Amino acid sequence: xxxxxxxxxxxxxxxxxxxxxxxxxxxxxxxxxxxxxxxxxxxxxxxxxxxxxxxxxxxxxxxxxxxxxxxxxxxxxxxxxxxxxxxxxxxxxxxxxxxxxxxxxxxxxxxxxxxxxxxxxxxxxxxxxxxxxxxxxxxxxxxxxxxxxxxxxxxxxxxx
Amino acid sequence: xxxxxxxxxxxxxxxxxxxxxxxxxxxxxxxxxxxxxxxxxxxxxxxxxxxxxxxxxxxxxxxxxxxxxxxxxxxxxxxxxxxxxxxxxxxxxxxxxxxxxxxxxxxxxxxxxxxxxxxxxxxxxxxxxxxxxxxxxxxxxxxxxxxxxxxxxxxxxxxxxxxxxxxxxxxxxxxxxxxxxxxxxxxxxxxxxxxxxxxxxxxxxxxxxxxxxxxxxxxxxxxxxxxxxxxxxxxxxxxxxxxxxxxxxxxxxxxxxxxxxxxxxxxxxxxxxxxxxxxxxxxxxxxxxxxxxxxxxxxxxxxxxxxxxxxxxxxxxxxxxxxxxxxxxxxxxxxxxxxxxxxxxxxxxxxxxxxxxxxxxxxxxxxxxxxxxxxxxxxxxxxxxxxxxxxxxxxxxxxxxxxxxxxxxxxxxxxxxxxxxxxxxxxxxxxxxxxxxxxxxxxxxxxxxxxxxxxxxxxxxxxxxxxxxxxxxxxxxxxxxxxxxxxxxxxxxxxxxxxxxxxxxxxxxxxxxxxxxxxxxxxxxxxxxxxxxxxxxxxxxxxxxxxxxxxxxxxxxxxxxxxxxxxxxxxxxxxxxxxxxxxxxxxxxxxxxxxxxxxxxxxxxxxxxxxxxxxxxxxxxxxxxxxxxxxxxxxxxxxxxxxxxxxxxxxxxxxxxxxxxxxxxxxxxxxxxxxxxxxxx
Numbered sequence: 021x022x023x024x025x026x027x028x029x030x031x032x033x034x035x036x037x038x039x040x041x042x043x044x045x046x047x048x049x050x051x052x053x054x055x056x057x058x059x060x061x062x063x064x065x066x067x068x069x070x071x072x073x074x075x076x077x078x079x080x081x082x083x084x085x086x087x088x089x090x091x092x093x094x095x096x097x098x099x100x101x102x103x104x105x106x107x108x109x110x111x112x113x114x115x116x117x118x119x120x121x122x123x124x125x126x127x128x129x130x131x132x133x134x135x136x137x138x139x140x141x142x143x144x145x146x147x148x149x150x151x152x153x154x155x156x157x158x159x160x161x162x163x164x165x166x167x168x169x170x171x172x173x174x175x176x177x178x179x180x
Numbered sequence: 181x182x183x184x185x186x187x188x189x190x191x192x193x194x195x196x197x198x199x200x201x202x203x204x205x206x207x208x209x210x211x212x213x214x215x216x217x218x219x220x221x222x223x224x225x226x227x228x229x230x231x232x233x234x235x236x237x238x239x240x241x242x243x244x245x246x247x248x249x250x251x252x253x254x255x256x257x258x259x260x261x262x263x264x265x266x267x268x269x270x271x272x273x274x275x276x277x278x279x280x281x282x283x284x285x286x287x288x289x290x291x292x293x294x295x296x297x298x299x300x301x302x303x304x305x306x307x308x309x310x311x312x313x314x315x316x317x318x319x320x321x322x323x324x325x326x327x328x329x330x331x332x333x334x335x336x337x338x339x340x341x342x343x344x345x346x347x348x349x350x351x352x353x354x355x356x357x358x359x360x361x362x363x364x365x366x367x368x369x370x371x372x373x374x375x376x377x378x379x380x381x382x383x384x385x386x387x388x389x390x391x392x393x394x395x396x397x398x399x400x401x402x403x404x405x406x407x408x409x410x411x412x413x414x415x416x417x418x419x420x421x422x423x424x425x426x427x428x429x430x431x432x433x434x435x436x437x438x439x440x441x442x443x444x445x446x447x448x449x450x451x452x453x454x455x456x457x458x459x460x461x462x463x464x465x466x467x468x469x470x471x472x473x474x475x476x477x478x479x480x481x482x483x484x485x486x487x488x489x490x491x492x493x494x495x496x497x498x499x500x501x502x503x504x505x506x507x508x509x510x511x512x513x514x515x516x517x518x519x520x521x522x523x524x525x526x527x528x529x530x531x532x533x534x535x536x537x538x539x540x541x542x543x544x545x546x547x548x549x550x551x552x553x554x555x556x557x558x559x560x561x562x563x564x565x566x567x568x569x570x571x572x573x574x575x576x577x578x579x580x581x582x583x584x585x586x587x588x589x590x591x592x593x594x595x596x597x598x599x600x601x602x603x604x605x606x607x608x609x610x611x612x613x614x615x616x617x618x619x620x621x622x623x624x625x626x627x628x629x630x631x632x633x634x635x636x637x638x639x640x641x642x643x644x645x646x647x648x649x650x651x652x653x654x655x656x657x658x659x660x661x662x663x664x665x666x667x668x669x670x671x672x673x674x675x676x677x678x679x680x681x682x683x684x685x686x687x688x689x690x691x692x693x694x695x696x697x698x699x700x701x702x703x704x705x706x707x708x709x710x711x712x713x714x715x716x717x718x719x720x721x722x723x724x725x726x727x728x729x730x731x732x733x734x735x736x737x738x739x740x741x742x743x744x745x746x747x748x749x750x751x752x753x754x755x756x757x758x759x760x761x762x763x764x765x766x767x768x769x770x771x772x773x774x775x776x777x778x779x780x781x782x783x784x785x786x787x788x789x790x791x792x793x794x795x796x797x798x799x800x801x802x803x804x805x806x807x808x809x810x811x812x813x814x815x816x817x818x819x820x821x822x823x824x825x826x827x828x829x830x831x832x833x834x835x836x837x838x839x840x841x842x843x844x845x846x847x848x849x850x851x852x853x854x855x856x857x858x859x860x861x
Contacts, residue, residue, distance in 0.1 A: 037589040039597050040578045042541060047591075048548035049579055105579040112579075115569035140551070147547050149540075 043079075049109035051140060052078065052150060054118055057129045058137035059154040060161060064129040065122060069100075070166045071110070074157070076101045084153050090169070091160040097172050126163075182339050182787040183820050185280065186273040186304055189226050189854065191256060191287075193263035197857045198256050205845035206817045208809070210836065211824045212848050219853025220824040221369055222249050224793050227822075228366060230272035230283050232297065232319035232331050235381040236363045237370075244294050244320070245287045251854055252287045258856065273304045276339050282307060285319070295321055297331045325355050332358045339787055345409065346391050348384045353409075356391055357383055364392050365786070367772060369793035369824075375764070376747055376755070376771050393746040396775050397717065398784040400707040408701060414694050422447045422687055429680045436673050437625050438462045449695070450688040455681050460673065468674050472667055479663045482656055493644070496655065500640040507633050514626045517619055524616045531609040538605060542598045549591045552577075632662060713782050714741050720777045721748055724770035727811060729804045732763040747771075769795060769808055780818055788819040795823060802831035809835060813843040 042048050056074045057066050077087040089095025113119040118133030140146050188201040200223060211220045225248055228234055237247040245253055255262045269286035284298040297319050302312040317331035325332040335358060336343055345353045363380040372379040377389045385391060394401050426443055433440045442457040444450060462471045568575045576588045589597060639654040718741045738751040748755050748771060755767050772790060779786030796805050812821045827833045
């Protein structure tokens, strides 16, 4: 064999912890969901699909613009990515006691959750872009609109 | 100078308003009670709290009303009945010897942050007057010591204290905070009596105890420190100018498609050889003078040519084909550069968008980190991201289902990780931008050259195709114009270089002066007047010790004020090691008083107020207490000393009663400190 001094010692690969994008942090997502219900839900209540829609819209500026235009009635139907992370975060939020499920299946903030969302808003320098986006959207995206969209999916893409 | 005139605590309950309203005088003040646990410390704590010094009580983290007892915030006990506190706050009337202001800080309030302090520019009695101006300030948050609306910045100005900038352990500079200074004169009951200056909150200020003593005594070392800062500014200024000058000359030289060599990039002292080594060379690698010379020969050889086209036909033909080849080469170069430019600008835009993403990631991650804290407050400490809310087992803080080999980063690591990425991106972006600029410059040069050559080719062609013999050769005339203008530009460049070297000489001289001044600063040496002050501090300290019957040492010869730390030592060791517990208290008495005495004699910066909470610690015998009280009373009107004291023995009562009634002011607390002001009707 060739004398290769480089290969004498063992090479050890040490695994390092993985970085987690902020969107997949429990604390961030749970807070985001609480804010969505507080700012955009009628009576702090949102259906699951609405939560998914808004959570996806918060992903980027253009997503948000599409959703706002749709809610205003000027835009076409937006694309929504259903992220399993939202469901998981929702279970955490329920376990922490921030959110409860209504008999009709939609989710409602508990008093504790309301307090939590209000506190985040009060601090002024936490999640500022999210809050300003959600305030622009406000309660314009009604559950009727959401249902309309779901209907559209059903009729337009039934064959897919 | 600071004087505390009056304290009024107001605690609202359903039963009416409880509280205390006491006036303090110049000189010695007693807050006395027969029994302990009557709320004397609460009264003193309220003073600290109003001045925003609660960190002296509770450490750096002890911000806000946390440090106050529950009587301020929760429940008031009145004759066996307890009443819930609805809202509470405290007024403190203070004076700087001339003006009087009243400070209000709320303790418990539904709608007001207790980091907000209201300052009324008048005495307490005049607050009700609508003409009294009032202003809100922030306390104990960032910029409270420096910002325009910072309460401690206000207090600094009001007390005419000029707080120095001091170095912190992380190499930055920070104001010597008021809390730190006042911890040397407000001796608090719990931490204050354990060591000299032990109540000092930790703010990361290097050698904070020494800095405080320096400041109170007004030592020159601080002045030197300031001088050093000034020099640092001079240095930065010189470096900036130097750099500007260098880049300026480089720009001029490059625009003439020349290069300059042997430039000193950083400031240093230059000698003549350094200047003569700075030279400009043209793209052909020769000096300007040589270039001018060769251009002149070319010019005169052109004059010898007959300006008639017909005679030069062959020469013109040859020249045209040469020029055309040169143009082709240059065009190829230019094409290359354009390609690289496009590529670089593409990279720059990609990197910028990456950087934007990382920035927003960092911001959101920082938010997430703070949200963790928030969530746990909102969920009554039940929310912890590492524990599953249902089964209470350990979980990782993420919502991904996959399991990484070595787990996930926690949020702090994640933020660090992103910040490193940001650094890398910024570095890369910067170097790309530099390349881009360089390429731009090159492109401009090439374009200029191309233009000249194309013009030449065109005139050559028109010369070749001309029909009349008499016409003069345009090409030769054009060349003549080009050459003479080039010579002109080059000699201008030569002039620019001369003026550049003059400016550089000037800067080099300034650099020399700066280095000289830096050298002259005393390194650690203490100036003559400082030495005197330290000696006086030592003698006052020892005579105080003697007076208070310090007995752990047979002789006081070994006691020194260390120049290193400005704190007392015995034979080079910390005094605490060799002292009994009660002598430890005497040391604190003696040192605190000595600081005030020296500051009064030598016009130092002591604000002239001292607060002692229960100085009779550790079975101090009444006789020593008596000499302590006497020494405090002797200072008289020059200062204000507030002492909380429990008169639980006949001897102590005797001591206080034995004092001249004019020399002290006594506030006696019976039963409980907070009494009902008025019954709610």
